[in-house]
Structure formats: C-alpha cells, structure tokens
Amino acid sequence: MSPGSAPPPGSAPQGAGHWWVQRLTAIALVPLTIWFVPSMAMLAGKSHGAVVAWLGAPLNAMLMASLLAVTFTHLWLGLESIIEDYVHAGRRHIGTMIAMKIAVAGMALASFFAVAKIAFGG
Amino acid sequence: MPKGKRPLSPHLQVYRPQLTSTLSIFHRITGVALFAGMALLVTWLLAAGAGPGPFAVAQGLLGSWFGMVVLLGFSFALFFHLCNGVRHLVWDAGWGFELPQVYASGWAVVVVSVLLTGAAWAYGLTMMGGGS
Known part of the structure; x- marks a missing residue:
C-alpha cells in the first residue's frame, strides 16, 4: 500500500477464517462423497418404499444430513469467492451475493426438512 | 479519456490454453455445476418425503434419457471436483509444486475422474438391472 492511499476494501480478519472453513469442509467431503x-x-431405480427405508435408517439419515450441511457450507464459501472475483463491485455484486445466499440457505433448509421428515417417519 | 474507453491490457485470450489453467477454471465451473446438482438432490429428497406419487414423477424424470445425461454430467463434475480438490489440498500442504508433478497430478485427476464415473455408472446400472 503506497503512502497516503486508502486501505483496500474487504475485511482482513475474515479472510483466514473463510480459507480455513473452505479447506476443512473440503476434507470432510472426501469420505462423505465416497459414502x-x-x-x-x-438406490438407482429403487421403489419409494426402498428409498425411504434406506434414508430412514439413523446412520444414513445422519450421514445425509452431514453431507448436506457440509456441502452447503462449502458451496456458500465457494460461490462467494467466485462472485467476489467475477461480479464487479456495486449493486449487481450485492444483488448476486444476496440471491446466492438465499438460494443456498433455502436449499439447505428444504433438504434438512425432507431428511427429517423421512427419518422421523412423518 | 472517458472511464469506459480506456485500452485494456492483454487478457486470457492471448495465452495458449494449458492443462494447468484449463483444470483450474474447470474446478470452478464444476463447482457451479454442483450447485445445480445439489438442487436436483434437494428436489429428489423433497419428492421422497412427499410420498410415492411425487417420488415416481422424480424417478421418471431422472430415469429418462435426458435425466440420465444430466446425472452423468453431475457425477463427472462431482468426481472431477473431488479429485482436483484433493490435488488442491495436497498443494495446500506444500507438496507437488514442481512443474512435472503439477502436470502428472493434473492428468491423474482427469484419468481417475473418468474411471470413477465409469465405475459408479457400471455399479448403478447393475443395481438397476437387479430390480426392486
């Protein structure tokens, strides 16, 4: 930074946290994806009863919920980085960022609801 | 000079595409594609939760030729992002930065992603053939 210039925009302390969570979720997703x-x-082509019975088993429901939580966190951070890089600062940047976060959070909530409904036999 | 009409410096198009840069941008492209893939998974889960009727509609769409092509793309994107993601984690740990290693790991990612996609589909289609 040259003398007299304004500090760059963006939060310095938040960058390292973003980087770490992106890597930790990446590591967790390796075994979860292999499962x-x-x-x-x-499950390809299986009946509704077979799929619900599989997803209703506690271990499968917990692993699916974990996969969803970790994936949506990783997706949130990854898309944040991509929007930071490609959508220039301004109204469109903020709008794209908000739309992405609503979409990812909405997908996460909907998927947790579906898994919980099946797991608790509702 | 008006702000919008300043000359631009040479950008990506002046460089010959290389395996390294291609895989780098493909990691981001597959990441965005997996966002769409997750929308499919969420829809499938909601359909399963909604009951046999909605689930049959979802299975029918995914089992159509169009659905199978989309799932093929989803599975390849997932395996590519997984393998290249592991490559990135290895770099983060400080290993594999020599140029020959970077190319070797890059080609390994391409080959392993294709093999894993083939293996997953061979398994899935065998299970489908098995019925129920």
Missing part, C-alpha cells in the same frame, strides 16, 4: 456416490448408485 454418497455408491449409496445413490445403489
């Missing part, structure tokens, strides 16, 4: 893909392949 998820074969599970989905196994």
Whole structure:
C-alpha cells in the first residue's frame, strides 16, 4: 500500500477464517462423497418404499444430513469467492451475493426438512 | 479519456490454453455445476418425503434419457471436483509444486475422474438391472 492511499476494501480478519472453513469442509467431503456416490448408485431405480427405508435408517439419515450441511457450507464459501472475483463491485455484486445466499440457505433448509421428515417417519 | 474507453491490457485470450489453467477454471465451473446438482438432490429428497406419487414423477424424470445425461454430467463434475480438490489440498500442504508433478497430478485427476464415473455408472446400472 503506497503512502497516503486508502486501505483496500474487504475485511482482513475474515479472510483466514473463510480459507480455513473452505479447506476443512473440503476434507470432510472426501469420505462423505465416497459414502454418497455408491449409496445413490445403489438406490438407482429403487421403489419409494426402498428409498425411504434406506434414508430412514439413523446412520444414513445422519450421514445425509452431514453431507448436506457440509456441502452447503462449502458451496456458500465457494460461490462467494467466485462472485467476489467475477461480479464487479456495486449493486449487481450485492444483488448476486444476496440471491446466492438465499438460494443456498433455502436449499439447505428444504433438504434438512425432507431428511427429517423421512427419518422421523412423518 | 472517458472511464469506459480506456485500452485494456492483454487478457486470457492471448495465452495458449494449458492443462494447468484449463483444470483450474474447470474446478470452478464444476463447482457451479454442483450447485445445480445439489438442487436436483434437494428436489429428489423433497419428492421422497412427499410420498410415492411425487417420488415416481422424480424417478421418471431422472430415469429418462435426458435425466440420465444430466446425472452423468453431475457425477463427472462431482468426481472431477473431488479429485482436483484433493490435488488442491495436497498443494495446500506444500507438496507437488514442481512443474512435472503439477502436470502428472493434473492428468491423474482427469484419468481417475473418468474411471470413477465409469465405475459408479457400471455399479448403478447393475443395481438397476437387479430390480426392486
């Protein structure tokens, strides 16, 4: 930073936290994805009863909820970085950021609701 | 000079595409594609929670040729992002920065992603053939 210039925009203390959570969620997603893909392949073409019985099992419901929570956190941070880089500062930047956060949070809530409904047999 | 008409410095188009830069941008593209993939998963979960009728509609759409093409893209994007993500984590740990290693790991990501996608589909289609 040259003398007399304004400090760059953005929060210095928040950057490291963003970086760490992005990596920690990435590490957690390795085993969760290795569980998820074969599970989905196994369920391909199965009946409603078979899918609900599988997802209603406590271990599967917990792993699915974990996968959803970690994925949506990782997605939130990743899309934040992409919007920071490609959507220039201003109204469009703020609008895109808010729309993304509403979409990701809405998807997360809807998916938790669906898993809970199946897991608790509602 | 008016602000909008200043000359621009040479940008990406002046560089020959390389494996390194291609995989780098593909990591972001697959990340965004996985956002769409998650929308599919959420819809599928909501349909399963809603009952046999809505679930049959969702399964029918996903089982159509169009649905299968979308799922093929979703699964490849997932495996690519997984493998290249591990490559990034290895870099974050400080390993694999020599140029020959960067190219070797890059090609490994491409080959392993294709193999894993093929293996997952072979397994899934076998399970479907098995019925119920």
